[in-house]
Amino acid sequence: MxxxxxxxxxxxxxxxxxxxxxxxxxxxxxNVNPLGPPDFVREQWESYANLITKYPDPYGEPFLSAAAMYHGVSLKQILIGNGAAEIFASIAIRYQHKKVVIIHPTFSEYEATIRPYGAVIKEIIAISSLPMNEVLSAVENADVLYICRPNNPTGYLVPLEEIIQIATAAKRHDCDLVLDEAFLDFIEEQESFIPYLSDFPNVIVVRSMTKMYAIPGLRLGYAVAGKATIDDIRSRLPHWNSNALATTIGAQCFKEExxxxxxxxxxxxxxxxxxxxxxxxxxxxxxxxxxxxxxxxxxxxxxxxxxxxxxxxxxxxxxxxxxxxxxxxxxxxxxxxxxxxxxxxxxxxxxxxxxxxx
Ligand SMILES: Cc1ncc(COP(=O)(O)O)c(C=O)c1O
CATH class of the missing domain: 3.90.1150.10 (Aspartate Aminotransferase, domain 1)
Incomplete structure (x- = not known):
């Protein structure tokens, strides 16, 4: 079994x-942070009770503004999800019947969300450094490539220079690049691809608040990309998809340097x-x-x-x-x-x- x-x-x-x-x-x-959530979560727990009697903000405020400020991007470039998992589920339909490249071993949700849409999946196996020639030639014929950075389960971090090289090739060949940065908080923020997004409308960065802040039960993640891509993904998400507890606590988490x-x-x-x-x-x-x-x-x-x-x-x-x-x-x-x-x-x-x- x-x-x-x-x-x-x-x-x-x-x-x-x-x-x-x-x-x-x-x-x-x-693999969430073993130190538990920041202290303010328990200290202010009772104050969150009031939040549940009203509908939350449909765009995920106050988290949306806090995330935009943290990453130095505009509000239009961010989409809030009920966990990064919801973002992957809502991205998948973009690749219906398309050619998808996934680098294994990796987080199972990329494949799980894409398969029901009849995508044709090409697998590349790399347990640590990427076979760059194979990856670069795969994007020539693909519609999207998924990379987890740092990767779950190996913990390997593809160097930023290689990601930029891949994103550049992908852009030239009209291929999207979905970068899962759910564990990037455990490194330094300068390793993120987010500052490079303005040159790469083909890249979607997905982030999660679950891992660093030890709040998997709250469900909070987000995507950062160009406005057109964010609008497209949002059009398929339910209204009020993020809850008020998560967006209030999540906004405060960004202040926890x-x-x-x-x-x-x-x-x-x-x-x-x-x-x-x-x-x-x-x-x-x-x-x-x-x-x-x-x-x-x-x-x-x-x-x-x-x-x-x-x-x-x-x-x-x-x-x-x-x-x-x-x-x-x-x-x-x-x-x-x-x-x-x-x-x-x-x-x-x-x-x-x-x-x-x-
Ligand atoms: C690499 C990776 N990305 C995303 C997720 C999902 O994160 P979230 O809890 O925000 O849905 C996980 C969960 O294990 C993960 O391992």
């Missing part, structure tokens, strides 16, 4: 594999420490720039045993069965607080000791 195809489904995993759920479970398969810097440093330190630990055990670790990383056991044949052993110990990793190019031979681990990372290291060390003594 296939395993659940998204992270953060720990209970389903235990049920499918028929493993009793341990008393303590740490879900390393989810200290919180953001702390989260960036935390993620960098956690992934550097964990990479060193894994490499010390002779695992292969993919170079990540964000708050999760992917690794492979020295002997990937042991992957299933290893995964189930850790589940039984209450450590849920993200399997990669449904990620093309990783095919279950790698694991994604979301960085967590120090105690949780120590617990995982302890269980990993025990597994390695036990499997070496066999």
């Amino acid at each position: 296939p395993l659940p195809s998204h992270g953060a489904n720990a209970h389903q995993l235990y049920q499918r594999l028929n493993i009793p759920i341990p008393e303590m479970v740490i879900d390393f398969s989810e 200290e919180y953001r810097q702390h989260a960036i440093h935390f993620a960098r330190k956690a992934r550097t420490d964990f990479t060193q630990f894994l490499e010390g055990l002779s695992c292969r670790v993919l170079p990540s720039q964000t708050n999760f990383l992917c690794f492979q056991l020295p002997d990937p044949v042991q992957s299933n045993d290893f995964f189930e052993y850790l589940l039984a110990k209450g450590c849920v990793l993200r399997h990669t069965e449904n990620f093309k190019g990783l095919d279950g031979n790698w694991f994604r681990v979301g960085m967590k607080k120090e105690d949780d990372m120590q617990h995982l290291k302890k269980e990993l060390t025990t597994w390695f000791e036990e499997s070496l003594s066999l």
Whole structure:
């Protein structure tokens, strides 16, 4: 039976594999900021109650203006979504019966949203650096190319120069480029493509507030692109698609510079420490720039045993069965607080000791 195809489904995993759920479970398969939402969310929680008695602003204010200001773009260049996931769903119809290029392994929603529209999908496999010649030649015949930057699940960040090169080729060949920057907040904002959008009407940047601000339950994401593209996507979205709680809290999140810097440093330190630990055990670790990383056991044949052993110990990793190019031979681990990372290291060390003594 296939395993659940998204992270953060720990209970389903235990049920499918028929493993009793341990008393303590740490879900390393989810990859939102482990530090939790900024303090103001809890401090001001009661004040948000009033918001639910009125319809929200149909354009997503006050978030729309806050996002435009944060990125230095005009209000007409932004579209607010009920999560980045809604943006992908509303973009997909643009590519009905069109030729789409997706670079795998990557977030499954690009393909999931596009398939129902009869798009013809070409896959390129790249677990770290892009095969630039293949990508550049693919855009010559495509209508759109999707790139996740930094990529989920690998954490790999395609260098900005390469993205500009790809966007330039795509523009020349009338091909759109959809750039998913859901995890870009964990790097510095100067890595974003948004400042370059004015030269590239063919590029749509999608952002999410879920990951950095640890608010997946609120649902808030946005697209930044040229006005004509934004108008086109908006024409297919429902009125009042974003809720007042999300847009009010989201607007305030942009002011949280200290919180953001702390989260960036935390993620960098956690992934550097964990990479060193894994490499010390002779695992292969993919170079990540964000708050999760992917690794492979020295002997990937042991992957299933290893995964189930850790589940039984209450450590849920993200399997990669449904990620093309990783095919279950790698694991994604979301960085967590120090105690949780120590617990995982302890269980990993025990597994390695036990499997070496066999
Ligand atoms: C790369 C990537 N983009 C977008 C999303 C969806 O984000 P949102 O919660 O804003 O819908 C996810 C969720 O896991 C993701 O991994």
